[in-house]
Amino acid sequence: MNNKKQKLELTWIGKDEELKLEPRILIEDPKKSYGDPKSENMLIHGDNLLALKALEQDFTGRIKCIYIDPPYNTGSAFEHYDDNLEHSTWLSLMRPRLEILRNLLDKNDGSIWISIDDDESHYLKVLCDEVFGRSNFVANVIWEKKFSPQNDAKWLSDSHDHILVYAYNKTYWHPFLLPRTEEMDSRYLNPDKDQRGVWTSSDLTVKRITEKDIYPIKSPSGKEFMPTSGRSWGVSKEKMKELIKENRIWFGENGTNMPRLKRFLTEVQDGIVPKTLWYRTEVGDNQEAKREINILFSDDPFDTPKPERLIKRILDLGTKPGDWVLDSFLGSGTTSAVAHKMGRKHIGVEFGEHADTHCLPRLKKVVDGKDGLALSETLGWKGGGGFKFYNLAPSLLTKDSFGNFVIDKSYNANMLASAMCKHEGFKYLPDENFYWKQGKSTETDYIFTTTNFITAEQLDAIHSEMKEGESLLVCAKAFAPECENHFSNITVKKIPQMILGRCEFSKDNYDLNIIKATEAEAEEANEE
Ligand SMILES: C[S@@+](CC[C@H](N)C(=O)[O-])C[C@H]1O[C@@H](n2cnc3c(N)ncnc32)[C@H](O)[C@@H]1O
Known part of the structure; x- marks a missing residue:
């Protein structure tokens, strides 16, 4: 057997089909553009494969953060789009899009965040390893999307979605720290009125046995302390003396407790390292997203929105003000709306009619400072800026x-x-x-x-x-x-x-670019 060509990879019907995409132009519709005419923000109505190809010339290497929330391929019938794509089709739909998205990412500080559920997440992980490089995989964030259990669930009631995170280059990319919360700071007190300000204390022992670091420490009350069994002090005898002299060791109000290290708020990191578990209390859940949509569009709700706080978390970690953010499955416009309110530049692509019925009015409300959502209040958003509305030109x-x-x-x-x-x-x-x-x-x-x-x-x-x-x-x-x-x-x-011959002309739909197995073929495959 010839092993030379063998490699670890995911294959599917249609994987090797090469697309020769026409680089279309984008045509502004000035009647729909809104706010500051100098604004660079873009809302694009059209298929995202062609739209991403259209953006390639101007935006290669410029996007700091991409968030996408593609159809999950769950088979549920959503009002606004067809989510019932079979697996090969879904992978064929995703791969060329991911490849262009990668080209658009900033080569140093670019990262991509992809929402997905259990059905496709593991396939998507392997596909993304292929596109972005396994070494650039950052994390699989678990987002608690639901609180109440689904009592009618046949098997397990799923309460989370995944967010796959990749950097363009993990050697250079690091997330920003998250802002510290008031609750975290409230744990810092000053019982001994230390001039250095509020502090909290931490254990001085470590779980190892190092003979030289096992020594008695005398407390102000005269009582002597040794590390608990199986442990040593975390610092040498000399260092401990120094810390006691600097009043950095705390023996309790009466000087009779096991010594602990004082850690001052002024000396701790100016932010929190993000974790991979994101609770609904921190970043919202599906219900919160639905409530937001009801506030925005009470008479025409959108079925699968994400909560604004979830997008804020991603943009907090992946961007700073002025950076470019892109979402090529814009849905109801959440990513662009949040990016706008956070002072980021944004590009959103949506092919459904909700580009007009949801994204457009939502962004107008944001520009006017009148979207009425809680995040606007949190951010102190009063309105401003603008965006331009574009359509994809027809084939040349x-x-x-x-x-x-x-x-x-x-x-x-x-x-x-x-x-x-x-x-x-x-x-x-x-x-x-x-x-x-x-x-x-x-x-x-x-x-x-x-x-x-x-x-x-x-x-x-x-x-x-x-x-x-x-x-x-x-x-x-x-x-x-x-x-x-x-x-x-x-x-x-x-x-x-x-x-002629360089690319495919007159092709507007790249969604179903593989031949679907007939029902008979599918049945046959199932029987095997
Ligand atoms: C799960 S929704 C995104 C929801 C969004 N995160 C929000 O908060 O509203 C996926 C969206 O991708 C859009 N979509 C699917 N295929 C697309 C394509 N080929 N080009 C552009 N948009 C597409 C669908 O119309 C749908 O609105």
């Missing part, structure tokens, strides 16, 4: 009645110029003075797209305006034969031929 090429690819009629000149920039790796940046400078790939390399017929005379005119060292790519629907090699620094290419 469509087939005409003869089956030939032609430029889609809905593309105007600006859209076409912008789309060709994307295809050719140029930044769309029309110059006010030179009509032919529509975008650039470097400071001296430009692109010009036109649907007009290009003549050698036109190239002469453009060339006379070009400075030394500048180069230009002209994308035209048609051009005179002598345009080719007319100037060494001007390349002329024909659209659409120049981009």
Whole structure:
């Protein structure tokens, strides 16, 4: 048997299918954009695979924190989307998305957090190990999503979801500490009126036997103490003397208790190291999320929201103000809303109609400071900022009645110029003075797209305006034969031929990109 190619991996029907995604442009809908016109925040309506591909050019390596809450593949019929995808389809749906999401992450401080339940979490873990690297796995957070047991549960009533956490590079990425709570600080007191302020005490013994660290300590009352059996003092005799001299050892009010180490609040870490168990009392649960949705949309609730406090916890750990946050399964808009209120920049993608019916009005309320949710009060959020609403452009090429690819009629000149920039790796940046400078790939390399017929005379005119060292790519629907090699620094290419074959055009749905097993096949597989 040839073992060379064997490796530990998860396989499924359709895994090796390669997608050649069209890099679409995003078109702003100014009627739906809201608030500060300079805002960079984005709400995108469209399939997230194409939307993520569209974002790749501008956002590769720039996103600090990605949170996604994809359909769990549980088979329940939700009102707002089809969650009943079979396993291979689900994995095929997730993998290319995760691959682009990884590209978008900041190479030093980027992290991704994925909500999932028991049904798919273990498959997703293996898939994520493959995409992000097993060495970048950070944690599997257990979130207590439910309090009351489900008495009608057939087996065990599940009370938790998983949140899988990966860093782009775990060597560099570390979570921020969580803010200390009032309750934690209230455990610090000052019974001996120490000038260094409030303190709490901790055990001075350690669970090991080190002969030199087993010695008597005399308390102020004269009583002598030894470490309890099987243990030693945590510090040497000399160090202990120093600590007693500095009044850092506490023998109780009357000086008669087992010695303990005083730990001052001013000297403890300015935050808490996050744990992997997240209780509903700290970050909310499904019921809290439902209550929030009812406050926001009493007449049109959304079925599977997450509580705002849960997202706040993730953004507390993964970002600081001003960082970019992305959620490509935006649902009712929770991630964007929380990111906005926490002063983070945000991109949200949602393909359901609830981009319009839920995300849009929710974000408007946030901008107005009128969402009425508890987190706004906690954060002291009064409103401000804004966001832009985008739709995915249709495919650049469509087939005409003869089956030939032609430029889609809905593309105007600006859209076409912008789309060709994307295809050719140029930044769309029309110059006010030179009509032919529509975008650039470097400071001296430009692109010009036109649907007009290009003549050698036109190239002469453009060339006379070009400075030394500048180069230009002209994308035209048609051009005179002598345009080719007319100037060494001007390349002329024909659209659409120049981009055909590079990617798939006219494909809008990447959800069901594998052939579903027929019912008969499925039955057969079950019987085996
Ligand atoms: C579990 S919900 C997310 C809920 C969200 N966390 C919240 O708090 O409201 C998953 C969302 O992903 C969306 N979705 C599923 N497939 C998608 C796709 N291909 N592109 C964009 N959104 C998608 C669904 O429409 C649904 O709204």
